[in-house]
Amino acid sequence: MHIGVLTGGGDCSGLNALLRGLVLNLVERHGLRVSGVRQGFLGLLEDRVEPLSPERVRGQLLEGGSLLGCHNKANPFAYFGAGGADCSERVLACAQRHGLDALVVVGGDGTMSIAERIHRLGVPVLGLPKTIDNDLMHNERSLGFDSAVEVVSQALRRLKTTAASHGRVLLLEAMGRTAGWLALEGGLAGGADLIVLPELGFEEAELLQRCQALLARQGHAVVCVAEGAASVEALRPRLQAGLGEGVELRSLVLGHLQRGGEPTPFDRVLGSRLGVMGAEAVVARRFGQLLSWQGQGCEFRPLADVVGQPRLVPPGHELVRTAQGLGAVLARG
Known part of the structure; x- marks a missing residue:
């Protein structure tokens, strides 16, 4: 199985810890192939896909930002590079060209809204939660929030x-x-x-x-x-x-x-857990869902139930x- 991974929206601390846990487990434990998509969905629109090896992520636990880069404007369904036109067919073509069997998408509400639509178009997607606003529905603690x-x-x-x-x-x-x-x-x-x-x-x-x-x-x-x-x-x-x-x-x-900056110990651990649990979810083919963090562990929520309704402070x-x-x-x- 060939898995693509991208970090959508804005950057935050802990993303590289997540990528480290995800890639090391997918490749070394489960024998899968992983490619990184550069700068979020922009990489799928402009064909910026590259191999992502264990050597690339192994020393990234303490590093801030995202080694894949981020982009918070590249919505394939209203692409700024095409005057706001729907260019989602480019995403499908890119995934097919590189032989991607599924995508792991890391992000917040905006990223998950796009990911859910891409999943409905036929590309299997697993979502992993990241937002310093901590406003992703059905997710108690998002990666990057503790560092912020x-x-x-x-x-x-x-x-x-x-x-x-x-x-x-x-x-x-x-x-x-x-x-x-x-x-x-x-x-x-x-x-x-x-x-x-x-x-x-x-x-x-x-x-x-x-x-x-x-x-x-x-x-x-x-x-x-x-x-x-x-x-x-x-x-x-x-x-x-x-x-x-x-x-x-x-x-x-x-x-x-x-x-920016080095993630807190909590986000280093949370990123590692989301990466490892995300790898297990990929192997189990738990696509079309968000691997959310609730209480002291992970649980799954359909992407359709997560998007479009921010988690507000009651x-x-x-x-x-x-x-x-x-x-x-x-x-x-």
């Missing part, structure tokens, strides 16, 4: 000392356009005074009041904002006007710092209640 939480947490811890030293209000923007998991867990781990999530909403008047109360009580405030709740750059001048000229307010957008989630118990979370109403 550590980046947000460390940034908040560093900002806390500066805020306290200068008596400032500091706004930190974390990724999460739809779901606020990263801001929530990163905010809790980093000791943010306030956390703003897109699922809960917030009133700017309340944010101003809470910042003023924090300034009065401790002399500073650090706020972690999910990008889907508000842009800190847009929020800063309005909040500054309410605080007055006597209070220094600064903002920071972490951006792609949350994606208002009554235990982590939200934890933040509320600490007086840190803002919610409209």
Whole structure:
């Protein structure tokens, strides 16, 4: 059996640990042939397929990014390189030309949406979960999320000392356009005074009041904002006007710092487990499914049940209640 593997969407920490576990097991344990598809689905559209050997992945456990490269714009069903036309026939032709019997696709909701459609066109697909937003439905923990939480947490811890030293209000923007998991867990781990999530909403008047109360009580405030709740750059001048000229307010957008770098031990282990369990799923021909991570182990979910419905932070989630118990979370109403 000849297996193609690609990493779709944006990069994250832990992808190479996954590729290492997947390739070593498919080739050395099960005797299968593996090819890597460069830059996600773009590699299938532009025929960028190359052999992927155990030697190529063996030393990759600690490396960030993806040795195959990533691309978050190359949708074969609306390809930017062809004016938005449906070029999915190129994907089928590429798979046939290289003799690919199946694809292992690593990614988040957008990647899995494409993978599910490709599977319906006749190319067997197994999905493996990766997204720093942690918003893939029926999947409790996505690869790369823990490493991104550590980046947000460390940034908040560093900002806390500066805020306290200068008596400032500091706004930190974390990724999460739809779901606020990263801001929530990163905010809790980093000791943010306030956390703003897109699922809960917030009133700017309340944010101003809470910042003023924090300034009065401790002399500073650090706020972690999910990008889907508000842009800190847009929020800063309005909040500054309410605080007055006597209070220094600064903002920071972490951006792609949350994606790169060495994976945490958790993501190195999770990537290894997903790679090895993914190899076993390929051998068992569990195609058309996502190998999701739930609780303390893996389970399978049909790709059709996963896509198009992001996993949001429930208002009554235990982590939200934890933040509320600490007086840190803002919610409209």
